[in-house]
Amino acid sequence: MPRTPRTLAAAATLAAAALVASGCSSSDAAGGEGAALDTISIQAPFLGAQPPQQGDEVEKRLEEMTGKQIEVTWVPNSSYEDKTNVTLAGDQVPTVMVIQGKTPGFVKNAEAGAFWDLTDILSDYPNLTTENPEVQEAASVNGTVYGIYRARDVMRTSVIVRKDWLDKLGLQMPKTTEDLANVARAFTEDDPDGNGVDDTSGLIVPKWPGGINSNSPWDVMATWFGAGNGWTERDGELVPNFTTSEWLEAVDYEKSLIDNGWVNPDYATLDSASWNDPFFQGKGGIIVDVHSRAEVIRKLFKQQDPENFQNFVDSTGNLVGPDGEMHAHPTTGYSGFLVIPKSQVRTEEQLRDVLQFLDTMASKDAQILENNGIEGVNFTVVDGKAEAIDTPEAQALTESVQSWAQLGTNVAGYVAYDPKMATEYEQTEYDERRAIEAADMEYAVFDEAAPYVSETYVLKGAQLDNIVSDARLQYLAGQIDKAALQDAIERWRTSGGDQIIAEINQLDQENS
Template sequence: MKRKRQGAALLLSMVLTAGSLAGCSSDQTAAKDSANGAKGGAGDGPLEITIGTPQVGEAPKADSEIERAIEQYTNSRLEIQWIPTAAFEDKKNVMIASGDMPKAFKLTFNATTLSAIQSGLFWEIGPYLKDYKNLAEPNPMHYDNIKVDGKLYGLPLYRDIGRAGITHRKDWFDALGLKAPVTIDDWYQMMKTVAEKDPDKNGQADTYGMFLDKSYNDPVASSAFLTRLAVAQGAPNKWGLVDGKVIPEFMTAPYQDSLKLLRRLYAEKLINQDFSVVQAADADNKWNAGKVAIRVNTVASAAATSANNLKKAVPDAVVDVVPFAGPGGNRVPAEPGNNGFFVFPKSSVKSEEELKRLLAFFDKLLEPEMSTLLTRGLEGKHFKKTDDGKAEFLDLNLFNLEVKPFRDSLPSFEVTGKGLPLKLDALQEKGWKVISDNLKNVVPNVALTLNSKTYVENGSELDTHIRDAQTKFIMGKLDEAGFQAEIEAWRKMGGDKVIEEFTAEYAKQKK
């Protein structure tokens, strides 16, 4: 039974009051035409949409203001199933097996998802995107990174692709005559100087150039510090093409040079000796306490947050952010560019006409009005418009409660979208500029969407083997010959088969 829908028109007018949200009758007509099938065939009434998504934080109240405003603008009726994250994978598997799925189903890449896509359960949407202005505009990598066998089956929840940046203590760097490190030797000299020159002036040897945690060499995440460092030095991003073969990063010279740097730092006690067991939260605490020069496990856009957290303990600290760079200039690993993606099951989306109407709905979510709603909320309640035409949050806690679940579960662009610009301070603006500039120099993971039966079956064992070997090498428990022997063991365990399968898939997709 559908809910009562009182007050929707009032809510829409609230959305449309903000800056670029000033609507006109033609815009509203276009919104209705689009959702009714201007791009997707004939349609008379509101489009009935069922959405399944993992629950982000506390689930919004039924018939919330934000949901009703979305419905009014897009001429739709939403039924959102917020599935608790802890139960999502089990619930997803049951829904896929039974065929009882919502019309738009948010998934992430794993073996179950891949199998379901390859089984033909979902619509291929790639050929349709050109007909939707907003969906066609994002960088193609957002779509390339979720293709299966070269075809697109999902709409991503867009996230920035080149997020790496060096967030650092500018006050320490200036006092010690340091610049942001570029070469391997620069990184060594920076670490040595910070450890030995007592930049916090407390007379104790308790400062670090950087404080690593155990995720430093995560085998999957392109945001892992060792991958960021090695890519800047010329290595591939997780997997790269070398002499016609798709090979892992750890088999390349720039990556091994970066690994040798960490080994040297460990041997000279210039890096925390417990890095292999440290949690990310503990590394954050060291930064927040004013003991670290570079915060490595973060993104450029969070530099201002890092500064604010630090200033609680060190009020006069000065923080800056700059791009990762190596001998060849700015070079950063491309991250997947999504936080999951929506697929459209054939069991619930019965026709091409209905698929097109659903795509029109998602296209509308990227328009200025909806972009502002999803990323800023309602004017006068969640944000106010500043004199220079930007948005400033009034109540961030209320925003997180009422708006953030929709922002995190529906496609939008946080800062670079078409909605009302967010008022940023100088460090925030610089962090976002680093991300924007990085996009020109991102290095893709060439195996991100390639299939390998061996990796699906044995990837966890292979990853654990090489991660342990890297940690042992850094800690001096393996010499260079011993580390190379561990790589050979990895190859015999199935690594060579993975290389062979990835290379064959890469060649097939490039035909």
């Protein structure tokens, strides 16, 4: 039977009760109440084909750094959420757990007192003190920090463009949403590939696997238009961005791109796994996604034409909206967090012992192990960057490192080595990407309701959001008119959305 938000919430309540109860009965990992922990047990996901072998060289070196034995239960990423629910409901809870998101199970357990409240203590540890307070707030549960978030790039949004088409048509990289429309028109109508056939599209958009405010190209454009990012403040109240006039203006802009034929005709069905194909095959010329996609596409061209691959791809960051302002679309800035269950870590003394362990795990030397590997074994340092060693042994270690990176927090900043790119051109593009991301951070528009968990949203938010997601797609496709789109937004409100707005604002007031 599929799990609904209601059944998940019920299961989470049982798991929370079991975990809190286990805190009263489980034995201390070090054998005594308040004693320091000799062994740190961890549950974490792995993304590769195989997890690291127990006692591998990375583990040994981390144990030397931290002075602790490390026992990791590696779980396939595909089944990690199920394993997390089982672990939280059982009596074999680790010292540290990777939690991948604010699921109903995690929230119920956290609010039931299953995990240590870290809100006021992390600042005592330099490597656990965040450099992005907005991200730590977003990763909290209603303002309470229950975990050390795993930092990811905050600013990733990119506009990726066929450079050879720009050059052929004498165009510049777009800087504004108006520029984007002009380039999309030219890429569709002005024969950018020079074959004399009307067979190209400007913007390439896939069928998006997520709903409203899931970082689709349509969501990014809404932020550019000043609609906010998820939730935004209007007249002193937090509201969903799709209730704003700027959001409707953005959707009209998106619809104009489609109506003019400047978007791939199969935008509603193109598999996101095949998103690169039209760009690489010369069928479309613009992608709005993340900077790393540009690197992936460059590699495709490099494999096809290693002598000239630098001529095909260019990229920039966020675009200036029609109000003349930059509203940059960020990620949440984190990918889950590390939590410390009270059932294994009984006292504040033990908590500080574990936090010191995690602080060391976030130090520069540990970050290098977790992100780069072992110098001289799978990488060398060239010009201050990590250059991969290309041997089977090195590649095996690198695969292991990709799993150990799941334990990296990097909240105080990434201080391991950046990668050494294969060519001077690729290195320049990588460095420019980082510079663009840093510049866009000044204009980042964060989701102002990200810290808050509405009970009504947990129960029915996903179904409600589908009302707006479906209506937007129908409006873009010309299947409904503007009035019907607005009716759908009103239906969201009357079906429970107004209650969600009330709960979010109550939480905001309580945490102000």
